[in-house]
Amino acid sequence: MPVNSGTKRGSKVKFTFSGKEYNGTFLSKNGDYYSIKIENGYDVKIIPENVEFIEEPVQNSTVEIKKKSVAGTGKEISLITTGGTIVSKIDYTTGAVFPSLDITEITSKFPSLEEKFRLRHVNFLNILSENMEPENWIGIAEAVVKESKKSQGIVISHGTDTMTYTAAALAFMLSDLSVPVILTGSQKSSDRPSSDSFLNLAGAINFAGTDLGEVCIAMHESMSDDRVSLMRGVRTRKMHSTRRDAFRSMGEKPLGFFKAGVTELNQEYKKAGPNTELGTKLETRVGMLYFHPGMQLEDMESMMERKRGIVIMGTGLGHMALKFLDNIRKYTRDGGKILMTSQCINGPVNLDVYATGRELASAGVTWVENMLPETAMVKMMHVMANYPDEDFEKIMRTNLRGEILYRETAGGF
Amino acid sequence: MPVNSGTKRGSKVKFTFSGKEYNGTFLSKNGDYYSIKIENGYDVKIIPENVEFIEEPVQNSTVEIKKKSVAGTGKEISLITTGGTIVSKIDYTTGAVFPSLDITEITSKFPSLEEKFRLRHVNFLNILSENMEPENWIGIAEAVVKESKKSQGIVISHGTDTMTYTAAALAFMLSDLSVPVILTGSQKSSDRPSSDSFLNLAGAINFAGTDLGEVCIAMHESMSDDRVSLMRGVRTRKMHSTRRDAFRSMGEKPLGFFKAGVTELNQEYKKAGPNTELGTKLETRVGMLYFHPGMQLEDMESMMERKRGIVIMGTGLGHMALKFLDNIRKYTRDGGKILMTSQCINGPVNLDVYATGRELASAGVTWVENMLPETAMVKMMHVMANYPDEDFEKIMRTNLRGEILYRETAGGF
Amino acid sequence: MDKFPENAMIGLEVHMQVNVGKLFCHCPPEGQETGFHVDRHLRTTSGEGGIVDISAKSEEMKNRSIRYLETSNSCLVDLDEKPPETMNRDALSVAMALGNSFGTMVLDRISVMRKIVIDGSNTSGFQRTSVVGFGGTIKGKSASSVITTICLEEDSCRKIEDGDSIVTYSLERLGIPLIEISTNPDMKTPEEAMEIAREIGNRIMIMGMLRKGADSIRQDVNFSMGFGRVEIKGVSKLTEMKNILVREAERQDALQEAVKKWKETGGFGDIDFKRNDQVVEKWSSKMILKALEEGKGVYISILKNGRGFLKNGRYTMGREIADALKLIGIRGIIHFDELPAYGINEDERDRILKYAGGGSKDSFLLLLVDPGREQDASLVIRERLEKLFSLNFSETRAAMEDGTTRYMRPLSGSGRMYPETDIPIIKVDRDLMETARELTPGTLQDAIKMLQDKFGLSGQDAETIVLRGYMNTFSKLASSYDGKTISRILLQKMPEAEKKFGKTISLEELENIVSICSKNKYGRYSLEWAVDMISSGKMNLQKIMEGNTLMPLETETMGKYLEKVSSEEASNLSLLQKKISEEFARPVDMSMLAGMVKERQRK
């Protein structure tokens, strides 16, 4: 049969296989094959030559998800969707998962949630978070400010890949938050019965109903569907590529937990203030350099040519080979900024301990305790655009949003 | 008093302070000040004008450490020193710590060790490991082969900063090891009573006395001076900048433990073979790219210009923004190699799950389960130099030294 | 009902575990609990077409949490914390080979689907399954059946405990490859179904690829007799199949009869529970008093015209209702027919009926539940009775150990299938086809004939070899050693040792032993001696191999020993053999011994 270019998903087809004829429903074309759903529900792959379309009106079998209007009587919470796994379903073009789901399908799983809160759905973006760019952060920050005038708490559903970057960016761009801003997402797409999205979203919405005045991330605490951790955005890192408990508050305990409908805030946190301030300027010429043995001088030089600031992920306490010292000295003398972080991720950077560190510091490298490398990069983008050049080191070393952890205790690693 | 340029450490001095005169011993010049040791042992900083040198022969108060010759009756173990914190002491030039200690001072703390083994001391290098370069790896590998003909086990003392890189390099360069090769070091310099070096070295030497045929790292298991973990070099990462239990076997349990003089090997390990094979060729034009939002096309392009292979530390399951797709496609078409790893560090890379991943894979990106990014870089240097171009993907996906972990269990994170 | 209904149609789904590791990860097939567990909830999601499957929805209503016990053969894939690996090619080739042997047409592109199952038996909330092929015919002696599909799927978790608020599963079995052969409803009688099922099982036995274990073959049976299709899950023993089918036919027959009669008397009216804890002022029933103490209420509804249908001879509508309620976690329903019982006497019964407003034809339902739950109960009871009154009995039922079946859930629709997005489509390449072709088993008769012809076994022994799954092992061992001896070891010596010592030699150990005996041309006494030594724990394989102790005792040593032996002792050869063997911890060649004793007597 010739390929019917107008073939529609849902068309009835006959197909022959090894000489026998079967009935089925056309789904899509994948490479050289047609995906046909047979009667018992299975998809099979059949070459187009063996498929014949039956002229029959296509039934739209997709059940329309009923759009919930703002219901309930409780606090008004804005739910800003930006894409990511939490709203992802299969993409028939590549056979892989892509954001396309309506988030109401998740919230509607919790009738209690829709009674407890009045949810405002704001469809802001629909991308996988690895494609998130700094201009998107600005857009989201602006949306947060807009929504903060209409509701008492904000939940942002977001892809998990760069969620911590966005959280850090929002934390620095928004000061004196008047509402909680909670990012959440899921490690398993919501079209799976075992998805973590249901509980994460319930946790996030409930956290958005508290008096918190920080940008936080709400994700599973463990591999059980038990507690949702509330973690400070600037101190959180995605530490596993697949597990539902991938997000970890680095070096400090989560600010709180959500379990069985109840939120509990344990650690010290900043309370919501009267007015959210917005400062969206960002220096985008900031790069990250992952130091490793065998790195060449040109690797650093070429980055120095393009960037006004560089976050180095050094080794151990914040070291790199001393052969780079001259380059660094020249760069900082010419006004470039270098911030040292550690590829160990846990523990402080301290350039006072070893000879290497002292040399780096004297060459103009700035260092700040145990700020996470990714947070450091975002903070640098913010600080370089919003503060005078001479205050760079001072502001980087000032704890603006809880990004610096002065006390590291035994339990934090 | 004018600065006496011939001033020697240990010279007796008089100095005046606020009009009164004191006696002391000259230590060093730091910036604009002299360090003077006063009678109760304290160092004070005095400006040179107020210091007068007394003509008196300098007594060399340094006690010579007695060099132990090979003693004991047990297995012969080679102890190759390369520098690092484990042999570090204060550096009077910068006031910070620098490698200079004789490792016999540590081994001599364990008389039982010197009786149980015959230690061959090989002073190979004396650098902080952030200055370690691929040519040093080759030198160490050659030293290992040489020593493997003279002794039954090899311990390499090494700075902790890049220990895992060296371990991975040795693992790939040395095949069918005929002796155990154990790297060890310390997080606290050995001039401190609480140093972890004593126990780590005892553990390493004991592990070197087993029938292991792999390159491993021996470091503290916990913050107590209790057990030393034996970890597979290619699966180990320094996960904290300061703690003595910083080294973690990622995703798998340590191969064994040392406690109270006894080694215990629990996991499956490769046993020593008859002959160590050496293959030191390395492709040094391999770089690491840490993907982040805001990364520009030029950041990748400039690296592509300089490198024959790039390890990307992507987000989540191994993703990056799709705007880089054309660059990647062109680079791989022209023979460049790209390997995707994850900045999550834990968990697999899998380009089959999301649309982004499938696009990257189809653009020529290679991916391998959960190989650590640093190990991946070292393996790439090894594979590109030692195997035909067309076998790159196959060999990268072949488990050569235990660098790929097929089974990841709940306890591994 | 005297005979099996003539309009009966029976179809089969036979599930067979393949012994090649797990299907989508690198875990071994066996393991122990580790002590670690996770607790989860599963929720329905709309499938490919946006439709939420009814059977999934019915599970979700229970809202139980699910506990998974980690085992040493489970990993993050089993815990649903990591995407699956690509499909185990060994398992796929076994499925293809099985297809080949029935003339099934194997697809050239295999795509993995997710079948939503949210009873918790899969951590992901779905079972991964692929169609491997269509068609083909299974021929028995008297019946034959057409294969609908051959699928390859992952096995589910084993249920450990079934509580009201939590259900516990072990991860041990999860992910083991399962070949599913589904047939058209071509069979008319239980006997025919058993024959076809046996024919399917034999093939995998012949291949020697069936995993060892109690439930390595499980059958689901589709049955209809005019009232819709009933799918009976989990018939693990073939011998039970007949009993189950006969009882199911009986149940449906009684049910339609009861429904018809009840309809004639006017139907069941409305179900409306009202609470009245004091309908009897002083309950004598301890069960009721206990429920009241726990804060539950006594809820009563009339059941119009129901007298005599709920529990009365063949009529058991009461159980139909109770089973449906159990699925939403409600136990403790009481109705008129079964009273007096549970400490409720006739007087009390009548008081309840009166309160419900019932007459002489009516029954009532009495529930002991937490306030609010009576609404759920009304809904479920009404739906259940309406379904039965429509004379459409189609549903999924579970086979019980006593031969009865029990309502499990509505039939699963095709809506619960959607594609597994984590695994790319598998291309059936030349390698796979070649491997499958080599594995393809013949019929049982072919296999038996081959063993008889090639190794001189008796028909009986040959069949036993095949049906115990020894085909592969035997063929391998018998290629280098006397087949009859191997057969004797497998079918007699090893079971004897098992019986005597509680354990026996493993097949791997046996392979090692045979290999040494074959290389050194040691006789069967060496083999038997080794089986005894290892089974009894007196020696292990390593010791046997290092000590070269398999070599039969040397002539001289035996000769010297025999010099000291009385002629009386020498007369009982097998006792003597045992004695010498024990003395020297070495095998003794019986024929050599016999020869030497004879020689001595001659002298």
Add this chain to the structure above:
Amino acid sequence: MDKFPENAMIGLEVHMQVNVGKLFCHCPPEGQETGFHVDRHLRTTSGEGGIVDISAKSEEMKNRSIRYLETSNSCLVDLDEKPPETMNRDALSVAMALGNSFGTMVLDRISVMRKIVIDGSNTSGFQRTSVVGFGGTIKGKSASSVITTICLEEDSCRKIEDGDSIVTYSLERLGIPLIEISTNPDMKTPEEAMEIAREIGNRIMIMGMLRKGADSIRQDVNFSMGFGRVEIKGVSKLTEMKNILVREAERQDALQEAVKKWKETGGFGDIDFKRNDQVVEKWSSKMILKALEEGKGVYISILKNGRGFLKNGRYTMGREIADALKLIGIRGIIHFDELPAYGINEDERDRILKYAGGGSKDSFLLLLVDPGREQDASLVIRERLEKLFSLNFSETRAAMEDGTTRYMRPLSGSGRMYPETDIPIIKVDRDLMETARELTPGTLQDAIKMLQDKFGLSGQDAETIVLRGYMNTFSKLASSYDGKTISRILLQKMPEAEKKFGKTISLEELENIVSICSKNKYGRYSLEWAVDMISSGKMNLQKIMEGNTLMPLETETMGKYLEKVSSEEASNLSLLQKKISEEFARPVDMSMLAGMVKERQRK
């Protein structure tokens, strides 16, 4: 010895905890145990000059493991798992201020040193310490002393339990800033030493910067009388100082006398322990039987000419030996002088002496130790006796609660000091100097005079304010409120409440209350009322502030209430005040009440 030796020289090291958080990290000064602990070993390392300090070496011989209990006010710095932060500038400025007040010359570059201490009291194996300044003079009424150095150091761990194989410390105290003032040995008598010590303590009291707590001030005393310097550690109460010094002088006097006499009779010969468990065939001593049962041996050595010196009147050489042995973990040494005792009778004693080969002037030593350890014991005993026989008694001793001292370790040399490499040199900048200048305290007399002049306090009250460390709080509060009232609250009302309710208002709470009363001009009754409410737990600060309940009860309300009061009740004003206050949960102004009652009586 009848009077304190005239050639005595006494020096002091006074340690004072500063109440400003920890010295090298961000932990608060107080905390509770968390349940987490680490176990460690410390090992000597060669110091700056390559010399291993003798006192450190002596600790290492014990080879105990050390357990550190984590507390909620400890972090990775305390656990020695993270480099220290830079020095707490507040603590430094306090040390500088203290120096200023004695005319000490403060250095312009402060470098931190490590003082090796491997008894486990510091997790790092060293104490971080800095010289802040040299010189200056402490003037008492009758004595004066020159300051050697003022140092700022971190406090050590508190010892919790002292076992043979493990010693346990809490991390709570570790890292608290400690100012150490060392003086030259300028004092001649215990009285002078006490005077100087008190003078030092008063200054930090005047600053109000001393941490609250039992051991917030500790003194070490250096004492010599011609036999070398003895450093007596840990005199925590000033009142004990005299007793300790007198007893130490007595000990040294008796010791030199004993040594001289023993020398005259020929000296102690060689120490050589030999094992003989059967020297007495049937020991009657349970202690010895128990030791033998535990696998220990009976080791005996002669002690030539020792009879009468080990325990006899003033002579207690036995204790000197026992103390030295205890440091290497050996207990249970027995010698001739103390027998009969421990179940050993005279006959047995003489048998032992005979076995040792001793005559009528000789003594013996009997050890009950594990085989091998007698070698360590010989060494230690020989070294100890040789040291004493050289009439050089210099060493570090610990002050005991009973006023005696006990041998602790040899004097620490300067070899145990080396630079703290983790902390760069601190530049004493203008800011620091300015802060210190502002903090600098005057003398106690100055402070008392200031309080008297400025706030009209009595001399007695003023002194109490200073010596209880209320100087700062008082000055602050009295700047906005009546000084006498504040003094009354601090010195009477709060201690009363403490006594009555077991707790009282905190200084922070008091500051809040005073601030409100000051702003609203509420009288002292409001203040006293608040102290009662908070101390008794009836109200907390928040409630008081939110409810504005500090305002004295309004005239109208009080008037209305008084209308109903009998004249008898009205006669006891303070009872009436209490009643009204309780009725309305508000303070009642006594003078207003008195006025109104008077008014009523007038009407």
